[in-house]
Amino acid sequence: MAELEEVNADAAHAFKAYNPKVFCRAFMNTSIKSDAITNNMAETFNGYIINARTKHLIYMMEDIRVALMQRLVNKRKEMEKQNSGLCPRIQSILDKEKAKASNCDVLPSTEHIFNVRYYLDQLIVDLDAKTCTCKKWDMMGIPCCHALACIFFLNHEAEAYVDECYKTEVYLKSYAGSIPPIEGERHWPRIEMKIDPPPIKVGPGRPRKSRIRDPFEDPKRSGTLSRHGMEMTCTLCKTKGHNKRGCPQKGVIQPSEPAPKKARGRPRKETKPALLHPTMVLNQHPYITQFQLNQHS
Known part of the structure; x- marks a missing residue:
């Protein structure tokens, strides 16, 4: 950020205005x-309840309740087998870091407190504070390869x-709760007071299933943003801010010829034409006489 402020102070100020604590690891807690x-x-979770969202409110909530009720039990059973x-x-993440720890030199x-040399890098590891210079252990809570070497x-x-x-114990505590079952609509208690449901207001068009996309997101490729905001470079004058279609020197500068495309596949070997025997020529062309063939030879 200090180097960015020296180059362009406005860009550094705009970056901080977007609250980098929520998207940049250097500013995270x-x-x-x-x-x-x-x-x-x-x-x-949105994809998990995508089918239930198309139903009426009561049946939507019932489908979500049943799915979560079963999920809590299944997750708890899977973890109890570990x-x-x-x-x-x-x-598995810890095992991958263990394989890298053999390349560290511990001092x-x-x-x-240790000094760890990892290839051309040198870091400080504090086992009591559970910190490392690479900040990987600080952020994830899983020891990095430098800490594992120590x-x-x-x-x-x-x-x-x-x-x-x-830990497995904490995971089981997270899924220790349960969602109680509910009887069907047939067994619900009946009351004498007539309660009418609220009027259902159906909006125009088909109900939305997919999420609301970013205004500059590519609709054909999900998760891909468009080139909006990118500064283009002209291929004629090599100046930023416009392309060759709107270049002011369009008629002055001649466009460079593109490099020839390489032919696909293997190049074919040149074969020399085979020499035919005079009798083969006479058989293929019966109207050629022996006298004309001798003169041509």
């Missing part, structure tokens, strides 16, 4: 153990340094 900067959680103290996905400074240097277990939120 490290107490929240997550490096996700997208809204995938909301998009996933023998490891960590969640399976966290354990102890104190009992819990943990192995002390002959400690790597799983003991993983944040508590990734």
Whole structure:
């Protein structure tokens, strides 16, 4: 950011105006153990209830209740089968970092502070504070390869340094609750007071199923933004701000010829024409006499 402010102070001010704490990892709060900067959680749940959203309000809520009720039980059963103290996905991430730890050179400074050399980089690891210069351990709560090298240097277990939120016990506590079942509409209590449902107002057009897209998002390719806001470069005068169609020097500068396209496939070998015997020529062209063939030879 300091280098950006020296080059263009307005660009740095505009970047900070977009609240980088919600999308830039350098400004995020490290107490929240997550490096996700997208809204995938909301998009996933939206796809999870996409069929229920098309129904009436009561039946929509009933479908969502039944789906969540079953999901809580299934997730709890799957985690109870795990023998490891960590969640399976966290354990796989930790195993990948363990493979990289062999490339680190550990230099102890104190009992819990180390200097780690990783290829051409040099970092500081504090096991008590659970911090590393790369900030990966600070943000995710999973020890990076630099921290794992220090943990192995002390002959400690790597799983003991993983944040508590990734433990199997905490996962089971999160799914310990349950949604109670409900009787069907036939068994609901009846009352004497007549209650009419609110009037249903049907809007024009087909009900929306997909999410509201960004105004500059490409409708054909989901998740891809258009080239809006990008500064174009002219291929004639090499000046930014316009293209060759609106170039002021369009008739003055001759466009450079494009490079010839390479032929597809293997180049064909040149074959020399085969020499035919005079008798073969006479057989193919019966109107040619032997005298004309001798003169041509």
